[in-house]
Structure formats: structure tokens, C-alpha cells
Amino acid sequence: MSPVPFSKCDVIGMAGHDDDPIHEEILKQFSFLSFVLSTEGGQTQERPIEINDGQTQEHAIILEEILDDDLTGQTQEHAIILEEILDDHIPQEHGENQTGHVQLEHGDNVTSHIHPNEDNDDDDNIGKVHSFGDYGTYFRHKHIKQQKSDKEYREWDKLRNNGIERPQIFNKMVFHVNGYTNPSINELHRLMIIHGGLFLSYLTKKSAATHVICDRLTPRKLVEFKHCKVVRAQWIVDCIQEGKLLDWKAYRTIPDIDYAQKRLSFGCTMAQSDSMADSKSEPESKSESKLSNSNSNLDVDFSKSDDIESDPEILPLTQSQKVIEEQYGEPPRILDAKHPDFLKSFFAKSRLHHLSTWKADLRLKFLRRIVQQQKCHLQNTNTLFTKVILHIDFDCFFATASAQNYPNIDFQTTPIAVSHGVNTSDIASCNYVARSFGIKNGMWVGGARKLCPNLVCLGYDFQKYEEYASHFYNYLLLRDDLDTIFPVLIDEVLVDCTLTVNKNNTNGSGVGVAKEVDVLMSTIRRDIFDLTKCTISIGASHNVLLAKLALRKSKPNGQYYLSSNIEGFLEDVLVRSLPGVGRSIEKRIAQEIDVEEPLIQHIRTLFNEQKLCAMLGKATGKKIWNYAYGIDDTAIEFDENNKEAILGRKTVSLDVNYGIRFDKVDQVDKFLMQLSQELYSRLISLRFCGSQLTLKLAIRLPEAPIDPPKYLGMGRCYFVSKSSRLGVATNDWGIIGSELKSLFRIASVQIKDLRGIAVTMSKLEDAELMKRSRQKTLDLNDLIVAGSKRRKRTVTGSSDYSVDKIDWDVFKSLPKSLQLELELEQIKGGSVGTRTSSTKSSGVIPSPTKPNGVKAYLQQLIPYQQGVLPEYVRVVEKSPTKKAIRKQLPKKRSASNPPSSPPNWQDESYNTSVLQELPSSLRAEVVRDQQISRKFKHESLKQKLLDKQNILRDVETITQAWIDSKATTVNRSPLFLNEKVTTLSMKKKIQKWIQETVEEGGPHPDDVQVFAAYIKQLLTMGDLTRSMVLVQEMENRIDYEFALLNRDRNRQVGVEVWKEVKEDINTLISQYCRCNKIII
DNA sequence: CGTGTCTGCAAG
């Protein structure tokens, strides 16, 4: 603890709180306050407070409340208020009119005597500032006041120190304190200013600071403060101790650990691992490998394990996959995200993707089940019952399951891990033999091999995992004695079995419950083992937290019912094993108390709830404090009143932080489009639309190497995220895609430093409800664009509604890209009025590359199949909103713009306003012209040649993929509305569908979705031919309906809508073709 | 203070 120079201060008015550490703390930090506030202190240099505003009373009351407050944990908050009040009340000028004073007296409580001057009430400027109604002003003033009060405080401190000024070691230095520090920010503040430093609160420009005091540096902060000297708080303390300025470099804040640091000093242990491996398992490598350790490391990899076991039958599946892949001769290998098939191939092999997908599927399945059965109503409410929660989990699931592919490996004695690679590859799961070496799930193989050189790495077998999980879950469902089943993950469930185990406990004595629990657990374990030959463990207790901790104790292949001596049990539990405590929080706690691996008893004895909350935040602190005493009220029941619970989720997202290596923006754009489609298909299958889109980018940290240790990994990164309100819920991938591109440009990052991309759709709505909102957006017809004065939308006052030509309320609800579009349109039209802060309010930074206007993306040249006229398939960003707007837009720009779009802009972007109006054959010509002229402009002859070669190569590979995809889908066909359908019956359905809905103004959006999903499924199965036949059928029928229009104009809308639908389906197909490089 | 956006953490 740093010295408190005010210890001799009079502490008054606090008699009732002498023993309260919190009040002491307040007093310590603000002990000078008691002087200032005291009129009875007896010290000559003290003056009564002079109050010249009308709000003394308010402050006095706040003060009283704070000092009288029995609630703790609000020290910080109170400190701020105190500080503020102090700022306000420190005498500005000696001899001002005294209009009242605050008097703090000895006694049980603080009392205040207020004598406000009623006549002076009109002078309430300052009072207004502080009336909590205008926080903007409040905070602006606060900064200035703070500096002022700092000065006052320094002067006062000098007086306290017998007139001797403290060494001004921090002279001319400006500090900013960030995050939780030790000592606290208030203490630091005090220390800095009395030693001549300037203190900047977080409200001011951080860049003005010469030093940033920060004990914990996250990657993002590292970037933010990269031009500052970032030091630990200890520096301040030590400087003062020494009475001079110490070298700040010795106190540099070290960045938090991340992926790269897991690796530590891999590579230095070459000799050691070499010799170990040699002696053990690879005699033939002994002779050759003096230098290379890679060989010896490889020897235990699954790809060579057949050598070790000399059993050809245990060839892992992944091997055969490779063989198949290689049969193609020279297909361009899928390395990074530039390859069009990357996404698919990545997800197919990503364990975390599988885990997440399985989890979501299971949740959905069980949600449905609960809703269907209304089982939650049956929940027991008998308080006499002993509540019992089971936590069931497979032992080292992946490792156990994968090892079954290798019958010759002795699972009980061989250290086994599941991974893709051999060095920087993650270990998904390792068995308990491996764990005895200290190996853990999530470690890199390289690191693990240092602990255990003989570690055997096996490949993944996702199919098998899925299979076992389905055995597992079906079994649980089959049992009818489990009240609630809550899937945590594929290999892990929480079960409420209160009713079952209490069946002999009708009198509430609790007798026999333990036995019932034990029997139930043994039965489940035995049955699951019989089903899967995998061992599972079960923990049981009366709440979720304790069940989890019991599970940990029971592992491996065990069971544990934690029902008595819970306090004692908890004592020696690692803090880290509490749910919600991970690496970061454990480290923070460990640092604070200087214990390597803190236990719960440390929390109990060395912390209190306030301290935890100060360190970890209010919610987290409280949660952990409760956990330390075994208190947990997490419910595993389904709350049907919760709207989100019924929707099942709040967001749908898609992350790729592997293989992201781009050079040019159009590569990024292409990938973003793929992400859009993936997101789209997830939204469709969940029947969701969303109205907020977030793009999160992982960017290489400046000091991180270009190539991270892990091949194509993300390395050390910081994250940037940008989000956009779409205004209308959608799932359209055209909209999503163009919005993403727009967001990407706003983020303005170095493309080569991009290491990860994530896309999140939030503000979800049921697609069912979307239909209605869609109708609403059509009201945008009210939107009129003509010469108009812009105003920032502040109040939605109806009075000036008619004055504006644009309904800004509607405008604001549009996606940013659309807003910008409209603005551009206005600029073009030369009708821009006063451009107030509209740019700012739309949040879009205009930049040369930004104009993401009404564009369509020319995706791929697709000549139709059987000699039909070639046609360019457009992918239009369709959206009712956009269309509605576009109708209102003058078309001038469109005519002149397209051929001369900015060179920076992606090649594929076109303005379609005009193209849309043209017959497709003519349109094709225009497009081709544009392409040619662009090529001519921007590309050298050499480039052209290269392009040609590329096309040729594409054709070649495509043909093979094409043939192959046809071959693999001979006798499979997806269900449509759960029915088996033939192409012919499907054609008939389409005809009927179109015929019937044209009169109703087009198909129901949901039906379209179902149909689109069907087509997509066809495509996924490689049945391109059939999809195209079906679309052709649609087109024919629509043309037919179109021809009939003369007879019945009412059907025009329906036909138009149908044309759009057809276009969308076409888009789907062309996308598929493009992704697979298929040219038909 | 109430709200929104961005960042960080945890889980498996």
C-alpha cells in the first residue's frame, strides 16, 4: 500500500462508520474533503465552503446519502460524485458572497445545514449544468473543473505538508489511466497531481497524454496506444518512493498473452525431443536424423502409424480422402480463402465449426421438443424434493471415438491426441494417458510433444462423433424419467432428474435420494458404454455449478454425487474450473493475490465482493463471489415467456479466422459474397431475417510477423468491428453482400493485414413476420427526392413533415449504403441543399472507393445449355426498399456513369438502372462492351493473355468437376416439402404454383424460400441439370403468363414478382456455377 | 442516466 499522506487529517462526521472499510476508503481518498467541508476543524487555513448556487441542498443530500450508505461496492461511483461536488464547491474566489454552507459534524450521521439564499435562485447556471438532465454539458465542464480542482488540491496539499512542495517529478507529464490498476485510479490521480503531473480523465483526448498507465493491455489497446508510453501503475509508485523519475521502459506493460504465445519457445528443444523420440520408437531414423527433428516428430503421426503398428488396416479415413483428391491430377489446391471452394473445405475440416453446428442443431431440436410437449408445465414444484441435476459428459470424446478406428493402439496406455497436423496444429482432445503428461485440449501438438514426445496423433472422424452423439441423445430421450434435458454440446448434457430420484422421498426426508442418484448414474453410464464403447462420467448435485464441479471430480469414467460438505469440497477447487472463469480472469486474480493457481478458499479469504467487482466488473464479480459459496441459480428450464428463448437465438454468425490472405479488394469482395450466401442459407434454414449486420475483421498487429507460426493462421491480431442497421429485416444475400462490402470499406484496413473475417446478423425476426414488414417498406413510395433541404433528424415532429421532400425518418431507417446512395443521387442532381451533418448522421465516411451505389454484380458469364442464346446472368441487389427508391430516382446518372466508374472500384460493379430496362439480349451486348472497354483500358496485352490462360484452365477443371458432380448424384434426390418428387412432378408443381399465385400478386415469400432451398439442395448434391430444367420451366410458364397479360392487367404485379423470383433462383444457380468454376 | 456500438471473455 502506498503511503497516505493525509493520515493525520481529521476525520469528522463518520463516527458511525469507523469500522467500515469502505467508508474508510472514501475518506482516505477524499480525506481532504473533510477539511474543505469542515467549518469546525480548527485549522486556520481552512475556510468554510462558499456556496453560491441554488443546488447546495442537492449536493448535501447526495453527500449524506453516500456517507450514510450501508450498501457497499459503490465506492468508485461515489468517489466520482464526491469529486464532482468538490469541483463545484471549491471556492473560486475568496470573499464571495456566502449564500450557505455545509457543515459536517461529529455524530452518528452526517448532518447538513443549508441556508440557501432564496433571492439568488435565478442565478442557476451552474445548477443547470449539474441537474443530471444535460449530461453533455455536464461532462464537458467536468474536465475543466477537474483540472481546476487538481490545482486546488495541490495547493492545499502543499499547505498540509508544512508549506513544502513535494518533489515535482512528474512535471510536464500528462497521464491517462486506463482500466483496472493497482493502486486504484483515484490513488494514482492523487499521487500524480501532487508530484506535478497532469491527469487526463478518460473523457478527454487520450492522444494528449504523454504516458498511459495501464496494467492490462489487450491487443486493441495495444494498437490504440501504440504511440504512447504505456507503463504499469507500479512505475508511479516506485518513482515517488525513489523521489525521482525512473526509466519508464523498465515498467512497460506487457501485452496479454494470445495464440502466438502458447508456443513459447518451441524449436529450442530440438535436441531433447530428438533423443527422446529416437530412443523410443523410431530406430530407422536414428541413423539419419542428427539435424532434423521433424522426422522423429512425424513418426507418431497417424499417417505413419501403420508403420508403427505394422497393420495396414488402420489407415485413417483422411488418408483415403487425400487419395481421391489426388486422382484429379492437378486441381488447384485449396490453400487459402482466395480459392472459391475454400469455405466449404475449411468448414468440412474445422472441428470448432462442427462443434458449433452440432450445438445449434441440438439446441433447436430440444427447443422444439420442449415446445411440442409442453413439458415445462409438468415441472415439479414440490419443495420437499431434493433437486438433482446431472452433468453428463463423454471422457475425452474425440480421442476415444477416433481411437476406435485404430484397434491396435492400446488406448489405456498410449498417449493419444486428435489433431490435423504435427506441430502448430491444435489438439482437439487427448486421452487421460496424455493428460498425465500435462497435455490439455486446445494445446498445440508441438507444445504437447515437448511434454510427451511419444504422443500419438490421430485424425478426426466427424461422422463417428455425430453417430455416437445421436446414440447418446436418443438414449436419453428414450428414457422417460428425465425431467429436463439440456444439451450443452454434442458430448455433454445437463439433466434435471429431480422427480425420478425423489420417487421414494415423498416425506421430504431426503432418505434414499443419494442411492437413487447413484443407481441412475451407473445405469446411464453402463448403457452408454454398451452403445458406443465410450466411457462417460457424470457429476450430480443440486445446482448446475456444483454438478459441473462434481463432474470434474468424477472424471475419467466415474461418477460423483456432491450432496454434503459442499463448503469443504469447494475450498480446494481451482478458481479456473468455475464456469465463467477462463485464462484471463484467472490471471487477473492470480496477479492480485500472487498465487499461481488460485483456489476458491483464496477468493473467500483474500477477497470480498467489492474487490472482486472492482476488478472484474459488477456482474462477474458478484457471480464469482456467489460461486465461491456454491450459490448458483442458473436454470436449465425453458422459459416460454421469453421471446428470445422461443426464437432460439439472438444472432446468426459466421467466422473465418483461418486461411484469410488477400491482396486485392476484389478478392475480399468475392469472399464476402460467399460469406453472404452462407449466411443467407443459414438464415433460410432457420427461417430468420435480421436487420443488423456486423462485420468483424481480424487485423495483424503491427509487430506480429506476416506469417504467423501456424500455417495460414491468424497470428496475433486486433479486431475491428463495424455494424450497420439495415432498417428492414432481410435475409437476402445480395443485400447482405453489398452491405458487407460497404462495411469493409468503412473499416478501411490494409488488405494484406487481414487475417480474419466474421459476419453477424442480429436483431432477428421470424421470417413469417417479415412479410408484414415488407409491406410496410413499400410505403417508401412516399419518399420523394427532389430539391430538398437537409436536416438532421432530431425530433420526429409531425409539424414539419410536409415541409421536407424526403421523409427523414424513413431515410434513417435505411441501410447506410442506401442512405449514401440517395445522397449521391442528390448531389448528382445538383439539388443538394445545406449539407449539415447529414454525412455524420448516416455514419458513412465518403471516400473515393466508397460509392457503393445502385450496383449489380456481374457474377459470371453463363451461356445457357443446349444451344440456347448465351446470356449474362446478373446478380442484382434486390430488395423492395431499393426498388421502391430507385423508382423515384432520376435516371440521369445511370446513363452517363457506368463506363467510367472509378478505376479503384471493383471491376464487376455496374449500374443497372439502365440495364434493367433493356431486353436481355441487348443488355448482354452492353455488358460485353463494357467488359471489353474496361479490359482495354486497364489491362496490358500480357494481362489479357494471362486471363485467357486462366479461362482455359478453368474450363478444363470445371469440366471434370462437372462430370464428377453429375456422376455422384445418380440416385439421390432431395425431398421437397418432405415429399419425394420427380423432375416431372416438380415441373407440374411449378406450373400450378405460378398459375395460381399470379392472380394473388405473386408467390408467398415463404414458398419461395422453400423452393429456393430445394434448388439449393439440388445444387449441393451437384444436380445442376435438374435445377436448370426447373428454372427453365419457371421461365416458360412466366412467359406464358406474360403473354396473357393483355387480357388481364390485374395480373401484371404477379408476373413482375414472379420474374424477380425467377431471377433470384437463377442467381442461386449462377452463384453455384461460379463457386465451382462451372461454365456450361 | 439511457441507449447504442465496439471490444473482450468464456465455453466446448
Added chain:
DNA sequence: CATCGCTTGCAGACACG
């Protein structure tokens, strides 16, 4: 060759008015 570092929800920090 390597390697496949996902997805969701919650909470905190900070900005804005």
C-alpha cells in the same frame, strides 16, 4: 508440407445526447 483458430451470449468500456 503445413493446417483447417467456430459460434453464441453476456458484460464492460466508452460515446453520444
